Amino acid sequence: MIFHRFRAAVLSTVAVLAAGFLSTAAIAAARDYRIELVSAQAAGAGKTDVTVRLIHLPDSKPVPDAVIFQTRADMAPSGMPTMTGKVSPAAAQPQPGTYRLQVETGMAGGWALSLSAKIQGETETVRSTVTFNAAQ
Ligand SMILES: [Cu+2]
Structure with a gap:
């Protein structure tokens, strides 16, 4: 640091x-940062819990206490960029450095989740998109 x-x-x-x-x-x-997909798990009808890890690339360490403040989920990977799903923080958060969001994936298929993260000590916002598969 x-x-x-x-x-x-x-x-x-x-x-x-x-x-x-x-x-x-x-x-x-x-x-210097990367947001990578850890898992996408069905969380009830039409919902998927998406867990991501925020990595500080120079030392490959997970970054805790970031604020994920802008999110968007859509079905662009399935050719439906205008089909969006509401994103909210999941009730239970995983270990520090990983972040879980619940996406209302009303349709099975490929989804893209775009995130913005504010990291302590960094002025620049980190933006990233992960793709995941939603089961129905
Ligand atoms: Cu769709």
């Missing part, structure tokens, strides 16, 4: 020197 802050400070100095570097610096921070 100390290395992380040091590098962020270097990047903001560069940004002050040349405003054009600002967006590049922001993208570099978000790219």
